[in-house]
Amino acid sequence: MTIPQLLHRLPAGLILLTLAATLRGQPATLVLHADQSGPVISRNLYGQFSEHLGACIYGGIWVGPDSPIPNTRGIRNDVVAALKALAVPQLRWPGGCFADEYHWKDGIGPRELRPKMINTHWGGVTESNAFGTHEFLDFCEQIGTEPYLCGNVGSGTVQEMMEWVEYLTSDADSPMANLRRKNGRAAPWKIKYFAVGNESWGCGGNMRPEYYADEFRRYNTFVKNYDRDNPIQRIAGGPNAEAYDWTDVLMKNAGRQMNGLSLHYYTLPSGSWSGQKGSATQFGENEYFSTLRNALRMEELVTKHSAIMDKYDPQKRVGLVIDEWGVWTDVEPGTNPGFLYQQNSLRDALVAALNLHIFQAHADRVKMANIAQMINVLQAMILTDQEKMLLTPTYHVFEMFRVHQDATSLPVELTSPDYQYGADKIPALSASASRDKAGVVHLSLVNVGSDKPVTLACVLAGVSAKAVTGRILTGAAATAHNTFDAPHTVEPAAFTGASLAGDKLSVTLPPMSVVVLTLQ
Numbered sequence: 001m002t003i004p005q006l007l008h009r010l011p012a013g014l015i016l017l018t019l020a021a022t023l024r025g026q027p028a029t030l031v032l033h034a035d036q037s038g039p040v041i042s043r044n045l046y047g048q049f050s051e052h053l054g055a056c057i058y059g060g061i062w063v064g065p066d067s068p069i070p071n072t073r074g075i076r077n078d079v080v081a082a083l084k085a086l087a088v089p090q091l092r093w094p095g096g097c098f099a100d101e102y103h104w105k106d107g108i109g110p111r112e113l114r115p116k117m118i119n120t121h122w123g124g125v126t127e128s129n130a131f132g133t134h135e136f137l138d139f140c141e142q143i144g145t146e147p148y149l150c151g152n153v154g155s156g157t158v159q160e161m162m163e164w165v166e167y168l169t170s171d172a173d174s175p176m177a178n179l180r181r182k183n184g185r186a187a188p189w190k191i192k193y194f195a196v197g198n199e200s201w202g203c204g205g206n207m208r209p210e211y212y213a214d215e216f217r218r219y220n221t222f223v224k225n226y227d228r229d230n231p232i233q234r235i236a237g238g239p240n241a242e243a244y245d246w247t248d249v250l251m252k253n254a255g256r257q258m259n260g261l262s263l264h265y266y267t268l269p270s271g272s273w274s275g276q277k278g279s280a281t282q283f284g285e286n287e288y289f290s291t292l293r294n295a296l297r298m299e300e301l302v303t304k305h306s307a308i309m310d311k312y313d314p315q316k317r318v319g320l321v322i323d324e325w326g327v328w329t330d331v332e333p334g335t336n337p338g339f340l341y342q343q344n345s346l347r348d349a350l351v352a353a354l355n356l357h358i359f360q361a362h363a364d365r366v367k368m369a370n371i372a373q374m375i376n377v378l379q380a381m382i383l384t385d386q387e388k389m390l391l392t393p394t395y396h397v398f399e400m401f402r403v404h405q406d407a408t409s410l411p412v413e414l415t416s417p418d419y420q421y422g423a424d425k426i427p428a429l430s431a432s433a434s435r436d437k438a439g440v441v442h443l444s445l446v447n448v449g450s451d452k453p454v455t456l457a458c459v460l461a462g463v464s465a466k467a468v469t470g471r472i473l474t475g476a477a478a479t480a481h482n483t484f485d486a487p488h489t490v491e492p493a494a495f496t497g498a499s500l501a502g503d504k505l506s507v508t509l510p511p512m513s514v515v516v517l518t519l520q
């Protein structure tokens with residue numbers, strides 16, 4: 001929208017405000033259309049991912065029943081309490097690359113009898129299989145999340161996958177259901193989401209899309225609905241980043257058989273897989289800017305993959321499932337390169353908020369997303385060190401954005417000033433709004449600009465709010481992060497930079513900040 005068009009739309013009082021914003025530089029304006037409504041923002045956009053990788057499972061979730069760290073049946077109590085506060089909708093497990101070499105029968109029965117294996121992808125360490133199907137599903141029940149299991153296509157058999165589904169969900173007098181009973185679980189679990197392989201173009205088997213499409217169709221045939229009242233949603237392994245051909249071939253050949261198609265895209269500070277990716281906490285403005293610019297590529301990827309899906313599925317029956325996303329940096333110095341342990345700064349919080357806004361803007365097609373990963377790996381929610389635990393800036397964004405889960409999206413028209421760095425620029429602001437089931441409107445805002453506050457002049461069309469309250473997440477520097485010695489450096493605080501007058505809202509956003517406003 002041009003400035004004259006915008007001014008034409010705005011009520012007289014707000015024109016003054018807008019001009020004030022415009023005169024200081026580029027305009028910063030927003031029209032929130034609470035008089036219209038978009039698609040429901042599935043809570044599943046707020047999902048997470050836990051892989052047998054580094055200290056995600058062992059140390060992060062599982063310490064074993066004999067550990068001095070307080071636990072319930074071997075699962076850390078502090079981690080469970082922290083995750084319950086996020087209302088995690090679903091959790092993906094056991095991988096990742098690990099899923100395509102995982103044999104589920106090795107992870108059931110008495111723990112002392114379970115065979116070990118080598119985790120070839122992640123550090124070559126010995127996997128004890130102490131955390132298996134029962135332990136994972138116990139963890140899901142403890143935190144109140146839906147399990148999202150990933151089956152082994154790369155090195156497993158159809159029979160193995162079929163039997164896992166029977167073991168999990170059948171209530172019959174059948175070999176696998178009886179084996180489950182023998183292992184201490186009488187009632188079947190309800191499994192809503194099941195992925196048929198992971199990254200089959202790479203670590204999951206180096207397949208071509210035509211071949212995988214056929215493999216998907218074959219394996220998927222045997223993912224049976226033993227529990228007819230709770231049919232399983234089947235997710236096909238989708239493309240890596242801009243591999244549009246993969247999406248095309250999969251949709252063409254197997255679109256009718258799937259409920260979701262996955263997409264993986266990681267934000268690399270350097271933008272390159274070869275060489276250094278960049279440090280999680282030691283970076284200057286150059287890498288800060290490139291990280292945000294690279295994160296914003298998600299918009300293009302989602303738009304283009306969605307357009308291909310539209311060709312084959314105009315009704316949008318098949319969800320785009322972004323089941324691996326997040327910042328991927330170099331590991332922390334001195335840690336095992338195969339464990340992908342990285343710190344998490346204010347920059348990560350901004351990247352998380354930008355991505356969540358993108359997913360919400362595409363809520364008609366994006367039906368699920370899972371950040372990589374939950375604990376101690378990549379862009380984690382939680383870091384642990386023995387008995388210590390801290391919440392990362394990314395955790396706080398997920399907690400602040402909880403209000404959008406299952407709310408109805410509301411269109412926003414945002415005019416943002418640029419954040420210019422050298423010859424390059426990105427929008428400084430990002431916004432998303434929703435109305436929850438109680439009728440309360442929430443507006444989340446991000447200012448990625450590195451040095452200036454931005455005053456945003458908003459018109460609230462169709463909102464009859466009497467008050468605005470808010471919370472902010474920001475810090476002294478983009479590199480600000482929480483440590484075990486100073487775990488509260490970056491955490492949400494009350495926000496006082498918003499004022500409401502009738503249908504006009506003015507918000508002053510500090511640089512590098514995430515704000516969530518409640519209008520009621």
Ligand code: AHR
Pocket residue numbers: 051095096097098198199324372373378
């Ligand atoms: O999340 C780490 C790894 O990244 C996963 O195992 C794999 O699927 C992806 O390449």
